[in-house]
Amino acid sequence: MSEKIIVYRKVDEQVLNYLREYAEVVYFEKLTPENMDEFYSELETTTVLLGSLLKIDESLLNKAPNLKMVANSSVGYDNLDLQALKSRGIIASNTPEVLNETVADTIFGLILSTARRMPELVQWVKNGEWNENLTEEYFGVDVHHKKLGIIGMGRIGQTLAQRAHFGFGMDIYYHNRSRNLEVEERFNATFCSLDDLLQEVDFVCLLTPLTKETEKMMGYEQFKKMKPSAIFINASRGKTVDEEGLIQALQDGEILAAGLDVYEKEPVDKNSPLLSMKNVVTLPHIGSATSETRLKMTMLAAQNAVAYLTGKEIPTEIKVKLETH
Numbered sequence: 001m002s003e004k005i006i007v008y009r010k011v012d013e014q015v016l017n018y019l020r021e022y023a024e025v026v027y028f029e030k031l032t033p034e035n036m037d038e039f040y041s042e043l044e045t046t047t048v049l050l051g052s053l054l055k056i057d058e059s060l061l062n063k064a065p066n067l068k069m070v071a072n073s074s075v076g077y078d079n080l081d082l083q084a085l086k087s088r089g090i091i092a093s094n095t096p097e098v099l100n101e102t103v104a105d106t107i108f109g110l111i112l113s114t115a116r117r118m119p120e121l122v123q124w125v126k127n128g129e130w131n132e133n134l135t136e137e138y139f140g141v142d143v144h145h146k147k148l149g150i151i152g153m154g155r156i157g158q159t160l161a162q163r164a165h166f167g168f169g170m171d172i173y174y175h176n177r178s179r180n181l182e183v184e185e186r187f188n189a190t191f192c193s194l195d196d197l198l199q200e201v202d203f204v205c206l207l208t209p210l211t212k213e214t215e216k217m218m219g220y221e222q223f224k225k226m227k228p229s230a231i232f233i234n235a236s237r238g239k240t241v242d243e244e245g246l247i248q249a250l251q252d253g254e255i256l257a258a259g260l261d262v263y264e265k266e267p268v269d270k271n272s273p274l275l276s277m278k279n280v281v282t283l284p285h286i287g288s289a290t291s292e293t294r295l296k297m298t299m300l301a302a303q304n305a306v307a308y309l310t311g312k313e314i315p316t317e318i319k320v321k322l323e324t325h
């Protein structure tokens with residue numbers, strides 16, 4: 001067995017056992033400053049890397065002369081420099097589809113908890129402040145039958161639209177790279193420009209991948225276009241939002257509230273004003289974080305790795321064209 005695979009995130013024993021049938025497995029439950037030297041030393045002779053979040057760019061690839069494949073255990077792959085990988089002939093894969101339902105559940109949780117101010121009111125009860133009947137100052141806003149705007153109507157966007165349309169009777173508006181007539185028919189959804197969507201809807205949900213085009217696509221100017229009664233939800237990547245612009249928009253009352261699963265910097269800065277705003281619900285990037293779904297994701301990443309090791313077609317390869325300038 002000459003191939004070596006490094007697994008650099010916590011995975012279930014059954015994933016490790018499956019991989020061990022095909023390669024020598026070096027396992028780091030997580031990467032820390034203490035084990036980085038050992039990781040780099042193993043990297044020199046490794047052919048496959050399996051994990052998530054690690055920035056895989058030229059500087060890391062220079063330390064990995066034998067690398068042939070990167071099996072990313074997430075659907076988002078903005079941590080990968082795809083051009084650097086491609087130019088070295090290194091294959092990459094991600095884990096689409098298997099997390100759609102779980103991430104859509106998380107987003108719906110964010111929508112409901114932000115609109116109905118659940119974390120704030122839970123804290124209020126736990127603080128022993130519930131002394132009399134609830135007065136209007138603690139009321140939230142309805143979610144059902146409101147207008148939901150989805151920016152990025154891909155796999156997760158559509159799974160969210162399903163919940164919103166059939167479960168909550170919401171009107172769906174969407175902005176996407178291209179129109180999707182099937183989506184329009186299925187959810188009675190309206191395709192619109194970003195500006196029209198921002199002006200029209202009660203909930204704006206950002207679900208694009210992080211790319212050069214989507215970086216900071218939501219900033220103060222865009223928040224200002226939203227209704228002052230509208231709520232912004234971000235479960236894509238933190239860098240799709242200009243966080244300073246978001247904070248300013250919340251402080252100026254340009255939008256009512258925000259529900260966030262992702263941040264410009266993660267873990268989010270403990271001093272970020274977002275953490276002290278009552279109208280901001282802050283989750284720690286838990287979109288896909290259930291035991292069942294994380295197992296499916298890591299198993300799919302392992303299947304991609306094994307497909308490479310056995311010379312088979314890679315189930316969810318990220319197809320990239322080499323950019324020539």
Ligand SMILES: NC(=O)c1ccc[n+]([C@@H]2O[C@H](COP(=O)([O-])OP(=O)(O)OC[C@H]3O[C@@H](n4cnc5c(N)ncnc54)[C@H](O)[C@@H]3O)[C@@H](O)[C@H]2O)c1
Pocket residue numbers: 075076077096097099103151152153154155156157175176177178207208209210211213214235236237261262285286287288
């Ligand atoms: N919070 C979490 O834990 C979590 C979990 C899973 C995924 N995500 C994020 O969600 C993203 C979407 O996942 P997916 O599986 O739905 O991806 P997808 O590729 O199926 O959908 C993305 C959609 O965004 C659209 N899009 C891309 N660039 C755009 C632009 N400039 N303007 C408008 N629309 C644009 C695409 O057309 C596509 O329909 C991932 O890339 C990841 O960053 C976050």
Ligand SMILES: O=C(O)[C@H](O)CO
Pocket residue numbers: 052073074075076077099287288
């Ligand atoms: O992109 C993804 O799959 C999620 O953000 C989990 O890391």
